[in-house]
Amino acid sequence: MPGLNGPDQAATDGLSAQGVFFDGRSSRDHPATLLLDGDQVRVRLGAQTEHHWRADQVTLEAALPGVRRSLSFPDGSRFETPDDVVIRAWERRHGRNRLLGGVRRLEGSWGTALGAVAVTGAVLWGTVTFGIPALARQAAAVTPVGVLATFDRETLQVLEDQNLIAPSGLSAARQAQLQSAFRDVSGWAGGPYRYRLLLRDGEPAGGGGMGANAFALPNGTVVMTDQLVALASSDRELTGVLAHEVGHVTHRHGLAGVYQALGLSLIVTALTGDVVSGATFAAAVPVALVQGGYSRAAETQSDTVAARFMLERYRTTRPLQAILARLEAQEGGAGGGPDLLSTHPGTEARIEHLRQLEDAAR
Numbered sequence: 181m182p183g184l185n186g187p188d189q190a191a192t193d194g195l196s197a198q199g200v201f202f203d204g205r206s207s208r209d210h211p212a213t214l215l216l217d218g219d220q221v222r223v224r225l226g227a228q229t230e231h232h233w234r235a236d237q238v239t240l241e242a243a244l245p246g247v248r249r250s251l252s253f254p255d256g257s258r259f260e261t262p263d264d265v266v267i268r269a270w271e272r273r274h275g276r277n278r279l280l281g282g283v284r285r286l287e288g289s290w291g292t293a294l295g296a297v298a299v300t301g302a303v304l305w306g307t308v309t310f311g312i313p314a315l316a317r318q319a320a321a322v323t324p325v326g327v328l329a330t331f332d333r334e335t336l337q338v339l340e341d342q343n344l345i346a347p348s349g350l351s352a353a354r355q356a357q358l359q360s361a362f363r364d365v366s367g368w369a370g371g372p373y374r375y376r377l378l379l380r381d382g383e384p385a386g387g388g389g390m391g392a393n394a395f396a397l398p399n400g401t402v403v404m405t406d407q408l409v410a411l412a413s414s415d416r417e418l419t420g421v422l423a424h425e426v427g428h429v430t431h432r433h434g435l436a437g438v439y440q441a442l443g444l445s446l447i448v449t450a451l452t453g454d455v456v457s458g459a460t461f462a463a464a465v466p467v468a469l470v471q472g473g474y475s476r477a478a479e480t481q482s483d484t485v486a487a488r489f490m491l492e493r494y495r496t497t498r499p500l501q502a503i504l505a506r507l508e509a510q511e512g513g514a515g516g517g518p519d520l521l522s523t524h525p526g527t528e529a530r531i532e533h534l535r536q537l538e539d540a541a542r
């Protein structure tokens with residue numbers, strides 16, 4: 181709004197704060213001064229260098245107790261300061277972050293502590309009931325591919341450390357056949373992922389073991405156990421399973437599951453004032469990926485992907501139906517463990533869905 185913050189007003193409404201500036205290209209910080217004059221936001225680095233932005237170009241991170249205030253700028257740079265008083269004065273003037281400021285004031289007052297608990301409970305209930313699954317899917321869809329490799333690597337590390345998987349006992353020739361089948365599936369699916377098939381013994385000596393199973397990690401790593409290979413009566417069955425797993429990759433179900441599992445704890449952390457620890461987050465990811473299982477909707481979506489591949493290649497979804505039924509018989513429908521053994525939706529419903537997709541293609 182030009183005119184509201186003219187130069188005359190700027191002279192009387194100047195606020196300043198000391199802090200550090202990150203240029204967005206390196207992690208190095210530079211001592212800097214933040215100058216807030218009306219609609220002008222300036223960051224001064226020494227006597228020579230100064231950056232200018234308009235107030236509406238600045239993103240202000242939410243105020244969390246014990247965390248430095250952070251202002252982000254359109255070019256990826258940011259300014260951080262412990263001087264919360266100045267930032268709050270500026271926020272009040274610009275009407276920013278009213279909601280989060282309210283949460284913080286509630287925390288600061290014993291008199292309203294009980295009210296804060298009630299509000300927190302209501303917010304959590306609402307978020308869990310309606311918000312987190314949708315938010316988690318959104319966050320998964322926009323996560324840069326470069327981040328995904330870490331998820332795969334750390335999860336595999338945990339599985340190996342816990343002796344849940346070990347090198348495959350399959351012959352080199354058999355492994356080559358299965359790798360070739362996987363290349364067909366992953367080439368068909370496409371996308372920016374680093375697809376690779378890891379054949380592994382799912383019941384290492386002395387380990388808990390996951391038995392006959394297969395699962396996918398966010399960046400395209402698919403693990404299939406020797407026990408599942410032994411259970412299959414044809415390679416079409418295994419290819420169907422691989423296509424299902426690739427569906428979890430392209431729809432980013434694993435990542436959404438991680439965000440969903442961690443979303444609640446992140447919100448609790450923010451409201452109780454603990455500083456979110458990157459290390460804690462990283463440690464929780466493999467656990468969420470492996471133990472989380474997928475939603476009913478996610479399994480159905482991946483079965484649809486598998487059906488599309490199988491109908492193109494084989495004109496039938498029956499091989500996948502057959503191996504799902506055999507798994508169910510073997511496990512007695514007990515469920516538990518990653519992906520293929522998860523209980524939702526029930527195997528019967530999945531087989532029926534695959535049958536319908538085949539009928540619809542005729």
Ligand SMILES: [Zn+2]
Nearest residue numbers: 479482519520
């Ligand atoms: Zn699945």
